Amino acid sequence: MYSVPFPVITLFALLILITMALLPEKNRHSGTLRFLIACTVLLSVGMLRWEYESVMLRNIQSVLAILLPPLAWHSFISMTDINKQRRWLLLLLPPAIALLIRMFWPVATDFILFIIFTGYGCDLLRIAWIGERNFTLSRLAESTYPAKMAFFAGCFLCISALTDLAVTFDFRITGGKQAAGMIVIFQMTLLPLIAAAIVSAGRTTVSGKENREEMRPVSVAVPVGEFQGIYCRLEKHVRETQIYLNPDLTLSILARKTGIPARHLSGAVNSVSQCNVSQWINGFRIERAKELLLSTLLPVTDIMLESGFTTKSNFNREFLRVSGVSPTLFRQQVQSNQAKNSGMH
Template sequence: MPAIPLPFVIALLLLLLTAVISYRQEANLKPKVIFLLSCTCLVVITGLRWIQTIAAIHWLQPIAAACIPPATWYCFALMQQTRLSLWHLSGPLLTLLLLLFRSFWHVPLDILLFGLYTGYGFAVLRILFRNELTLQRVRFSDLDHVNKAAGFAGTLLVFSALIDGLIALDLVGSGGRHTMVILTTAQLLLLPLLSIAVITSSHAVVIDSGEDLAEPGQSKEPDSQENQNIATLIDHLIRQQQLFLDPDLTLNRLARKAGIPARQISAAMNAVHGRNISQLINEYRIEWAKRLLTTTQDPITQIYLASGFQTKSNFNREFSRITNTTPSDYRRSVST
């Protein structure tokens, strides 16, 4: 029975994943498909280099590799904005130009790839150190999950840059004797992991119909009274319309309902309450869950879903943070 090289097995799995996502017509389909197809092309080209000596394959591999960082960024950028600047195509295009004019101007492609993977890796990692404005299109209940996925994806991109540096050292030290082994092993390990991080995080993005509210231009900082007015309005809106029960609630959706730009809402809630908006939304949900725990005999699984949470782990973590007890212990304590 003929053996199938491992790169083609992984490429087949990535294609199956692309087909499943396309068949389900999931939200944010375009960036997922672009990313998965970029990974598939790179894995296939890597596999072909093992069994073929076609010169075109040596050209295609660095171009395909240069597409991975912007494709990864595209998936995470959708959490804040709806369009990707065409400037993000400059990396693959510059790689192509360097290949075309290699005989006249020899610049090591490893340096370019190192810069691309490092730059985009740290750009994704920035999500961990910014407030919820960076993720204003993400469900409040999924913010922690997306932060972890961004940290994982950013770390993988930076690690890929280190691999490119290791390949450059191998080219200098041993004439590239170990380059193919290093490159293939790294790609076969990193691309599936990167795919998992990107695809799982993109499920948390909610695409609403309609345009986002325009952010105001440069203006003076709102005073404490203005922040208090915004916080009071948001609190009234959330309670009156029970927006916290919507599991798909995002900062963008809340801003549109309130008619106030997301940046002003975030700043006001932080200034008045000393906590970010996602923590406050979870507090509304826990307050509702406590009422259900004391007035009904519904199972906890049904209660956390009815309170706007999507996972039991997130519900238990937030319940414990706010009440310093578990849902089961809370129900027992109020019933005795």
């Protein structure tokens, strides 16, 4: 009864998300697509398994379940500047070991799934805890978003591990009477949400190719304690080059352009300006937006783009944070004050 409508709805939601992920060709995130496709195939195989019990389908489902956590993990880790060799090692080695164990010791499959889901889930929670400075390849305008989504993904994997554990106990106690309902409810409620989160997080990423084309390698070592000097050097570079107008600016690009290691750059901004790098860069963008609002008759949307922002919601939110009013109200207030002053004269 449960296996027909709910998984079909979930599958339909995943197909929509795949379409969404395919649309922005310029900034397409391959890790997101791989994760969504894996989710879709896993859910499809799961639906078939519950309708037509088959050893082959059960084996395929187990293999796909082992591959899902590393794919989810890779969707976020690819936004960081982690060493490539280490990334591929952590991506491939655990599932390879899990598949080998499953091949020679099938009864350990449930335990393997619990370990691999929990392991990658906990690492995503660790990445999220470090915060935005870890996502150096994510646009600074949206750098807080991947950290939040990584936390959500980590919770998803850990809850999934607990669900699998509950299903295992249900089979041992009741023979699996509640297993189908547990799995369907879990898939219906959490899988589309985490998939949507990963699609959204993937959109904030600047491709590695773009970063390599824009940046030059540097090997400048900066002492951690000299935050004030680092900050002055950074601020001078940002103002002189107007690098903040680049809508695809990332912490990695900023670090390489200035020759300051990302962790020192982030520490200097946090220490001196008492805000994160994203908010600090947006402060320059808001200054630029104010100048354009006062000196031109450009529409607010055009000013948003000219100032380095990519979305109106983020522009309005940051403008309100810095100025206390919306861009439109700011322009109206200044024009009103100018009219009053000219009338007095």
